[in-house]
Amino acid sequence: MQLKYIDDVVFAQAAICKSEYPWYADFISRNQIKKIIEFGPGSSTWAFLENPGLEIISYEPHPKWYETALETFKDFPNVTIRHFDEFIVEEADFVHVDSPPAAGDFPRLESCQRAMQCSTLFIMHDAKRQGERNTSKCITEEDGWVCELVMSNRGIAIFNKNREYDYNRDMFKR
Numbered sequence: 215m216q217l218k219y220i221d222d223v224v225f226a227q228a229a230i231c232k233s234e235y236p237w238y239a240d241f242i243s244r245n246q247i248k249k250i251i252e253f254g255p256g257s258s259t260w261a262f263l264e265n266p267g268l269e270i271i272s273y274e275p276h277p278k279w280y281e282t283a284l285e286t287f288k289d290f291p292n293v294t295i296r297h298f299d300e301f302i303v304e305e306a307d308f309v310h311v312d313s314p315p316a317a318g319d320f321p322r323l324e325s326c327q328r329a330m331q332c333s334t335l336f337i338m339h340d341a342k343r344q345g346e347r348n349t350s351k352c353i354t355e356e357d358g359w360v361c362e363l364v365m366s367n368r369g370i371a372i373f374n375k376n377r378e379y380d381y382n383r384d385m386f387k388r
């Protein structure tokens with residue numbers, strides 16, 4: 215897949231890694247995803263935008279990063295930035311959970327619970343960390359939800375409920 219934006223993207227310390235970026239772009243393409251909800255705009259949003267014809271709604275909890283995201287994606291009418299507190303339940307093909315920044319024993323559990331209301335397929339980034347592992351366990355205790363961990367640099371946990379999906383199994387092989 216030809217990647218248009220990757221060389222211009224600034225990969226912040228807390229963002230998805232450059233090594234994960236092509237995997238995400240490919241994941242969206244393979245699964246014919248058209249509508250995405252994400253928690254935490256940034257490098258991941260650019261990876262999604264490598265695919266044409268998407269609608270992206272991205273929730274940001276931090277006022278400063280909210281303003282930054284509005285500015286960054288102002289030329290993309292298909293990207294809507296919303297405050298985390300303005301969450302709306304709506305159907306999406308896929309949800310990406312990468313915010314709020316880690317805190318407490320179950321970071322991102324609230325974002326994951328929101329994701330479960332919107333789609334039968336979602337990913338939680340940073341899935342190798344203990345807190346995110348705790349969160350994963352909570353989700354898979356819910357009826358029908360299954361998790362698969364992809365061993366990328368930071369860990370990508372794919373959650374689905376009776377949903378088929380496909381991804382590149384070779385990209386992170388050593």
Ligand SMILES: C[S@@+](CC[C@H](N)C(=O)[O-])C[C@H]1O[C@@H](n2cnc3c(N)ncnc32)[C@H](O)[C@@H]1O
Binds near residue numbers: 226230253255257
């Ligand atoms: C882990 S970042 C990831 C955002 C996005 N998914 C990415 O790949 O870039 C998640 C949260 O950290 C906060 N944050 C901390 N440093 C940031 C930075 N340099 N740029 C953007 N957000 C940052 C924001 O509140 C953001 O929603």
